[in-house]
Structures are given as C-alpha cells and as structure tokens.
Amino acid sequence: MHKINEIGNGLDVHDQSSIDYRQLFHKYLPVWPWFLTSIVFCLAIGFIYSRYATPMYRISARILVNDKEKGGGMAAANEMLTDLGGLLGTKSSVDNEVEILQTRYLVDKVVQDLQLNVTYYLQREFGFDQELHKAPFMVRMNKIENSIDNIELEISQRGTNKVHVQSDEIDTVVNLRKPIHLKNLGEFEFEILDHNVMADEQFKVIVQSFRSKVSNLRDNLTVGIANKQITIIDLNLNYPVPEKGEEILRTLIYNYVQENLRDKNEVADSTIAFINRRLLIIGSELGQAEGQIQGFKEANKLADMSEQAKLLVTSTGQYVNDLAKVETQISIVNSLLESLRSTEGAHRVIPSAIVTPDLVFTSAIEKYNSLVLERGRKLIGLSESNPIIGNLDKEIVNARIDIISNLVSTLQGLTITKNKLSMQVQGSESRIKNVPETEKNYLRLARQQQIKQELFIFLMQKSEETAISKTANIANSKTIDLPQADLKPFAPKKLYIYVIAFGIGCIIPLGILYVKELINDKVESKSDIINITQVAIIGEIGRSLDLDNLVVANKSRSAVSEQFRALRTNLAYYLKSNEEKVILLTSSVSGEGKSFIAINLASILAASGKKVCLMELDLRKPGLSSKLNINNPIGFSNYIINDTTLVNDIIKPVENITNVSLISAGPLPPNPAEMLISEKTKFLIDILKEQFDYVVIDAPPIGIITDAQLLWNYSNLCLYIVRQDYTKKDHLRIVEELKQSGKINNMGIIVNDIDSKSGYGYGYGYGYGYGYGSYSN
Structure with missing residues (x-):
C-alpha cells in the first residue's frame, strides 16, 4: 500500500485501500439520465407485474391427531375399543402423521381425484393469465401419454358446437365431444359447460404430467407442528385461486382420513x-x-x-x-x-x-x-x-x-x-x-x-x-379448523416489488458502467493514475470549447488560464533553485497535447515577467511552429549540422506572447537521435540557460522512441502529459518504470483535456468546464 502526494489544486493525500464515495458520486453524476431512465423503466415493469401478476393466497387448516404417546381425549375411547376387538391398528405418532400428510401417494390421489393435471386459464393482458376454479368448458382426457410434457392449448369458441384449438403442434377447429389425438399428450375431447361465458373470452389450458403437478403441489404445501407439546398439525397451501386451494386441502384431508x-x-x-x-x-x-x-x-x-x-x-x-x-x-x-x-x-x-x-x-x-x-x-x-x-x-x-x-x-x-x-x-x-x-x-x-x-x-x-x-x-385425527384462505394475498407484495425494481434500476446502469470501465483501457479518472504510478500529479488542465492554442495569451482570465497559473505555482516545488531552468515535456504517444501544454506553460511563465525559450525538439513530427504560425526554414537541425549557423540565428520571438521565443525544429533530419546527443546540443542549452529564465523543451513521445530520455540529460524537470480518455493505462507503467529505474528522477504528471462532466476528480481545479478542444499533437 502506498500513498500519492498530489500538489496543487487543493488535492489531498488519498489512500488506495479506501473507497472514495464522494469521487464515485461525482463520477456517476454526469450520467444521471441513465439512472433515471433505468429506474423509471424498472418501476414501470414492477407496476405492471404487481398489477397483473396472479396473486398467491395462503390456505390453512388444522388437524387434531390422537397421539397415544402424548395422550388425548380420543385415547381412552380407542383403548376401550381395543379391549373389545383389538382391531384399531397401530399407535399413532403425530410426527409420523406429519410425514404421511406430505407423501407423494396422498397428493397424487388429490391430483387424480380433482384432475388437477389439467389447469384452465383466462387469458389477460401482458401474458399474466388468470387460473380458473370452474372453467366454462372441460377437457376430458380419454387417454394420456405416460411421458407427457407440459402442453399448452389456446381455446376459443367457434359457433355452438366447435372450438378453435391452437398450440405449437396444431391449429385447428374441432367439434365438441369428438376425440382428437395430439402427439405427446394423448386422446382428449372438449365439452362446453357455459356457452355465454365461453363466447366472450379467450382461454388457455395447460396439461401436464401427474408427476409434475404432484411435485408442484408438494412444493407449495407445508405441514408442521407449531408446538411440540400438542398434537395439532398445521397445513398450509399456497395457491393462486383461494376456492380451488380450499378444495385441494379438503380433498387431501379427506383422503388422509380414509x-x-x-x-x-x-x-x-x-x-x-x-x-x-x-x-x-x-x-x-x-x-x-x-x-x-x-x-x-x-x-x-x-x-x-x-x-x-x-x-x-x-x-x-x-x-x-x-x-x-x-x-x-x-x-x-x-x-x-x-x-x-x-x-x-x-x-x-x-x-x-x-x-x-x-x-x-x-x-x-x-x-x-x-x-x-x-x-x-x-x-x-x-x-x-x-x-x-x-x-x-x-x-x-x-x-x-x-x-x-x-x-x-x-x-x-x-x-x-x-x-x-x-x-x-x-x-x-x-x-x-x-x-x-x-x-x-x-x-x-x-x-x-x-x-x-x-x-x-x-x-x-x-x-x-x-x-x-x-x-x-374411527380415524385417529379430526379436523378442528376447516381449510380457509386468507382474505388478502401474500404475493405479490407491491412495496417489495417496487424496492426490488428500484434496486435493479440502479444496478443496471451501474453494471453497464462497470463493464464499460472493465473493458476500457483509457485513463478516465485520477484513481486510474494513482493505482498505477507513484509519480505525483503536478497539474490538471481542462477541456475548452474552442480551437485556440494560445489560451493563456488570448484568454488570461479563463478557467484554463487559472489552471496554468496553478501549474506555475507547483513548479516551484520541483525547481528548487534559479539554476534549474530546463523543463522537458513528453508523453506516451502522439496526440496527448504536449505542444499545447508547452505553449501555454511558456505563456504563463512569461506572464510573470520571465523570459522563456520554447524548443521544438520533436524532430520527427514537429508541431510547435505550425501552432504558433511561425515559418520553419531554419532551426535546431540547421544549428547542429551547419557550423556557420549561430544560436541567435535560430531564436525567433513569438508574436502576441511577450517574453517568449521559439527554436523550431528546422528541416527534418535523417538521424534525430544522433543530433540530440551531439555536444552542440548541450552547448546550445547551456547558452539558452544563460539568456533565458526558463527553457521549455517539446520532446517526442517517450513511449515510441528514446529521444526524450536522451534529452533528460539536459533537463531539470520532466513533465509527462496524460490525456483523459486518450492515454492508455498501460502506458502509465512507462512512467513508473522510468521513476523506479532512476532514468528520470524528477518527474511530474500533467493531466490534460479533462471533461468537467466525467467525474474525473469530483471538482478538480476551480470547478469550471474548460479545455482547448481538438488538436493533433
């Protein structure tokens, strides 16, 4: 675990091991419409579900069991009958009776007696069909297949003696009481009981195997003893139709007694x-x-x-x-x-x-x-x-x-x-x-x-x-509470559904953003930098809405200008003496804004009355000259190659920026690295240090070539440019490696092109939206 000391802009020391909830809030605040849309959508689904979902009722009954081990009023009578004939059978145990009431055999008899394997539904909106207790028609199963799966039939009346039957396998009109055969189901026929109701509605029938229906009923049936000191068994059945649930429970108790x-x-x-x-x-x-x-x-x-x-x-x-x-x-x-x-x-x-x-x-x-x-x-x-x-x-x-x-x-x-x-x-x-x-x-x-x-x-x-x-x-038990359904359904619970819907509505955008963040390999927030490298963040520059590269010179009161002033203040912590004047700017790849930072850093240093020299030493892809609208016929490469070219011949003052001069790259050389390690390069920089208060070097990207490392030998401070949503996270490992290996021992990071709505650092700088727009270097 390590801590990162960040200087400037009021940045505090952060511990990686802790979660910064304030930062997370500001990070996700810009995408609040996503959250609002998702929450509204999920709450709407929750409302539809709670409005149309089939309610579930709890049907309960109680049975008093004659348990001789625990005594009871019926025990004495049974003992008298035993003396008469000795034929009342085995002793009853209430624990055994609880298990017997849940046996597959008893539930199977209930399913067969009531023909529960055929379930009738009234079709409703959004697919929330309503199960019926008494349907206006009957499906009479003459022969059912042993290996039946759940078969769904849509039924509607066609005239007085016909019904329309539709499923995945058939779509036909059949006569009433005429047997038809369906694969995987068997032979069945229809009989209409109420033509008036049948004519106005659409119905659905689900035929399932006895085994499947028995398993379903057993899952919804609970039998237990509330108090071990008594011999009363509580039976509870969860069912969507209260009248039908009461009938099921009555039949179960009747079959148990029989x-x-x-x-x-x-x-x-x-x-x-x-x-x-x-x-x-x-x-x-x-x-x-x-x-x-x-x-x-x-x-x-x-x-x-x-x-x-x-x-x-x-x-x-x-x-x-x-x-x-x-x-x-x-x-x-x-x-x-x-x-x-x-x-x-x-x-x-x-x-x-x-x-x-x-x-x-x-x-x-x-x-x-x-x-x-x-x-x-x-x-x-x-x-x-x-x-x-x-x-x-x-x-x-x-x-x-x-x-x-x-x-x-x-x-x-x-x-x-x-x-x-x-x-x-x-x-x-x-x-x-x-x-x-x-x-x-x-x-x-x-x-x-x-x-x-x-x-x-x-x-x-x-x-x-x-x-x-x-x-x-007589039976060893009697019903003391007949099966009766609760007045209100226990499900669906509207408040519970709305809470779940709200939670899902929050989780969906969070999940999308989390997955997006997992697959995103670009730097988005300050924590991305802190988690990879110990190099301190020395400055943070925001995004602008225009294409002006001279932000400090042309808009001295803008938010970006204020941030460059904060950067200038922070440089004092890195340049300890007046002899440390050379600042090297580099980055991972092209397009991260080195030239923009170099121009405006030179401008803000010059605004304090200092003389600043800009050196365009990205010899492979120079960009300072074009951004400053300065011709590049003669520059650094001419000075190194031609002995007759003097230092003053390549120094050009920058228009509109007082106290700032430029040494352009000159004609593109075939061997830039050899030119940078030339003795004349060191001599040139020494002269510039005598003539100027600061020398700002625009170097090539260090992630591609080694020119920047060669120029570090002439520099006092290296500023590494990181661009939000552009620089890859893996590139930051280059910065850490350079620091850990000691190749560059005085280094700071400048984060560029920060979107104020991205939640980069929950209110960096002065909290304005700023930056410089698009650029190619």
Whole structure:
C-alpha cells in the first residue's frame, strides 16, 4: 500500500485501500439520465407485474391427531375399543402423521381425484393469465401419454358446437365431444359447460404430467407442528385461486382420513376372513358330528339315555366344556403358526382378536401390523431394493419371530392344560365302564359333537365382535379448523416489488458502467493514475470549447488560464533553485497535447515577467511552429549540422506572447537521435540557460522512441502529459518504470483535456468546464 502526494489544486493525500464515495458520486453524476431512465423503466415493469401478476393466497387448516404417546381425549375411547376387538391398528405418532400428510401417494390421489393435471386459464393482458376454479368448458382426457410434457392449448369458441384449438403442434377447429389425438399428450375431447361465458373470452389450458403437478403441489404445501407439546398439525397451501386451494386441502384431508381408516379396517378384514375360513371348516365338521349322532340313534333306536348315562354326562360336562375350549385355542394357535411360517403371507396383517387376551401377544401383533402397513405405504414411492424397505423387512421378520415364539409358548401352556383336562375326562370315563356298549359309543360321539359346537360358537362370537369393532373404527385425527384462505394475498407484495425494481434500476446502469470501465483501457479518472504510478500529479488542465492554442495569451482570465497559473505555482516545488531552468515535456504517444501544454506553460511563465525559450525538439513530427504560425526554414537541425549557423540565428520571438521565443525544429533530419546527443546540443542549452529564465523543451513521445530520455540529460524537470480518455493505462507503467529505474528522477504528471462532466476528480481545479478542444499533437 502506498500513498500519492498530489500538489496543487487543493488535492489531498488519498489512500488506495479506501473507497472514495464522494469521487464515485461525482463520477456517476454526469450520467444521471441513465439512472433515471433505468429506474423509471424498472418501476414501470414492477407496476405492471404487481398489477397483473396472479396473486398467491395462503390456505390453512388444522388437524387434531390422537397421539397415544402424548395422550388425548380420543385415547381412552380407542383403548376401550381395543379391549373389545383389538382391531384399531397401530399407535399413532403425530410426527409420523406429519410425514404421511406430505407423501407423494396422498397428493397424487388429490391430483387424480380433482384432475388437477389439467389447469384452465383466462387469458389477460401482458401474458399474466388468470387460473380458473370452474372453467366454462372441460377437457376430458380419454387417454394420456405416460411421458407427457407440459402442453399448452389456446381455446376459443367457434359457433355452438366447435372450438378453435391452437398450440405449437396444431391449429385447428374441432367439434365438441369428438376425440382428437395430439402427439405427446394423448386422446382428449372438449365439452362446453357455459356457452355465454365461453363466447366472450379467450382461454388457455395447460396439461401436464401427474408427476409434475404432484411435485408442484408438494412444493407449495407445508405441514408442521407449531408446538411440540400438542398434537395439532398445521397445513398450509399456497395457491393462486383461494376456492380451488380450499378444495385441494379438503380433498387431501379427506383422503388422509380414509387411508387411516383403510389401514385399521385392513386388520379387521383380515380377522374376519380368517374367522370365516375356520367357520366353514368347523361348521362342516360339526355337521358331520351331528349327522353321526343322528345316524347312531336311528341305527340303535335310542330315544333317550339311561339315568346313569345322564348322570355321567352331567358330571363330566364341565371337563368336556373346558377341554373343548382348550382344544379350540390350540387349533387357532396352530392355524396362526402355520400362517406365520408360510412365505405366501409374509407381508400381510394378521388378526389379533381370536387368541385368548394377552398383553404381550397383543402388543407384538400391533407392532407387526404397524410395520406391515408402513411397508405398504413406503412401497408407493420406493422400490423393493431400497435400503428403507430392507430395514423394514428385517424388523418385520424379527416381529414375526417374536410372535411365533409367543405362540409356541402359548401352545405349550395350552397343551399342558389339555393333558390335565384329558386326564380328568378319562377318570370320569373310567366310572362308566358298566354303562352298556351302545351308550358308551353314544357318549364318545356326543363329546366330539360338543367340542365342535363349542368351537363353532366361539368363532361366531369373535366374528360378531370383530364386525362390531370394525363399525366402531374411527380415524385417529379430526379436523378442528376447516381449510380457509386468507382474505388478502401474500404475493405479490407491491412495496417489495417496487424496492426490488428500484434496486435493479440502479444496478443496471451501474453494471453497464462497470463493464464499460472493465473493458476500457483509457485513463478516465485520477484513481486510474494513482493505482498505477507513484509519480505525483503536478497539474490538471481542462477541456475548452474552442480551437485556440494560445489560451493563456488570448484568454488570461479563463478557467484554463487559472489552471496554468496553478501549474506555475507547483513548479516551484520541483525547481528548487534559479539554476534549474530546463523543463522537458513528453508523453506516451502522439496526440496527448504536449505542444499545447508547452505553449501555454511558456505563456504563463512569461506572464510573470520571465523570459522563456520554447524548443521544438520533436524532430520527427514537429508541431510547435505550425501552432504558433511561425515559418520553419531554419532551426535546431540547421544549428547542429551547419557550423556557420549561430544560436541567435535560430531564436525567433513569438508574436502576441511577450517574453517568449521559439527554436523550431528546422528541416527534418535523417538521424534525430544522433543530433540530440551531439555536444552542440548541450552547448546550445547551456547558452539558452544563460539568456533565458526558463527553457521549455517539446520532446517526442517517450513511449515510441528514446529521444526524450536522451534529452533528460539536459533537463531539470520532466513533465509527462496524460490525456483523459486518450492515454492508455498501460502506458502509465512507462512512467513508473522510468521513476523506479532512476532514468528520470524528477518527474511530474500533467493531466490534460479533462471533461468537467466525467467525474474525473469530483471538482478538480476551480470547478469550471474548460479545455482547448481538438488538436493533433
């Protein structure tokens, strides 16, 4: 980091690392019409957008979920129903319900139920079409392509039975209710619902894939819990048509409730199906047993058993009844074990209401059914190979193993009970040995019939309980706030749009100017010079509106003249003694104003009573003579070549400028560099230093040839001319290199042709608009 000391014109010391906002303001002030035009244009666009853009409404609803983990009024009722049938399914978690409400499956059902993949619009100005809730016509999709993209159709009525259809692919008139086929869309037909509305307006229909519409709805749907301590779910949907948004949210909630009930009823249906299958089998066996008893009585002509047989039957009745119940439970457990061990029903829910109530078994069944139902929901959007499905399969297998283990333990207990009851029955039977053989056989048949009958009655009882439980199933949630749209749209926000438009209106011209500045390689501002070289700026000369090269002489009170006076003052800091009289003027290339600066610098020095000699030593392209209207028949080159030419022969006074003389270049020599390093050149300048107070040398551009460096050996101060919007920034590196290398150790920069409206240095000099116009050198 370095600082540049700038002398004169009230210039301060600036630090490169800081941003000079005042300078930036003055730099961009001249182009304020650009900013005004851009801001007005962007604000106009913002007004049009806020005026015609489709408003977005927020539709909200609230659902109360029965979460057993957090309690709730519905939990107790559900527990009572669970005791009755054990068929209410899995426990509900409010966090899980939030995720379920956002599943693609539920949103897809909404899109299909309401046919949201077909969207109707009323065409409006500036392309801001208005979506309709109820259109005066219908597009009936008979067959839709699987890989459909967004298809846009423009629709208008043509007569009473025809509509005009226009898109990128077709432009035709079709009859109502006549199927037409469109590539990438499928087969569809039109039906007009309201001819009056249809005849007066132009409409547009956008048909998109279900997947695309589902993704769009999910992006605009938010489901969350405001407070973790409660079980209330907030649903919010952003949609441009409030009535349609309310309908979408109502349908979503309805489908969610129905899916919840379907999951619960699936367990009940599974139980009923199992019971019905067993009833068919037991009913058939019971019928056979009753038939055998009837046949036995008919064959043996038995009207009634003896009193002894009745007494034995009565005494053993309780044992037989208990044994029948145990055998029924064993039969059911064996059926469940067979079903669980079978691979065909690996992912089906299993009934839980047909086994003797057991808290551990009921909990294991609920867990298993919950995992099976969750797996079914996940498979809607995932494949069998997905890791999530794999994890669920592992949990289902583990749950099934737990259930089988519990059933095996239960079966072992039932078997022990059966054996005890069998022994008691056998003891009773041993007491009827004296009963006639016919009655013994009858008792055996009666006992088998009673077992089948008890099992059949038990299954009928469970079937009725399951049916009652199914009708008592209720959803684990209820709507406490129906879907309702806000009265005012939340978008577009006019103030926000205007602020953004204003910001963009400012950024556009700033961006253009910034890009212009990036690609511009010319010196435009003081900072361009400061950032490249440490050589100080000794003077700043503005632009004039006329072509007069003698500004100081002819317009001594002009702003440019005042700036040359400031330059004259600054020279005192560089020319320390009266012996330092020679000033060398050079630049990067031709056309930067060396001759103009040289003439007016000599004029302002002479105005203070000093004698000044101008030397035209740009031997390759002299310009001083022509600007001063002085003939150039004899000059510097004559003096160097011809020994007979004296110094006084080449010094010519300048008309209209008192105390200023000129040594012209003379005829153009073939070897200018050799002439400049001649001993006679040094002798000439020494003589001039004795005769004049200042010697101002107009040298060739230092960026092209080395003549200026040769002349520095005879000079005390080098003034490097930089012209705004003309000198390239890279040329300033020449100045820095000359200073750093020590080839020219006393150097200052003069900035020429400054446009007062360009923001060069936020008010250089005296703040006037000035300069000298156009020139060629």
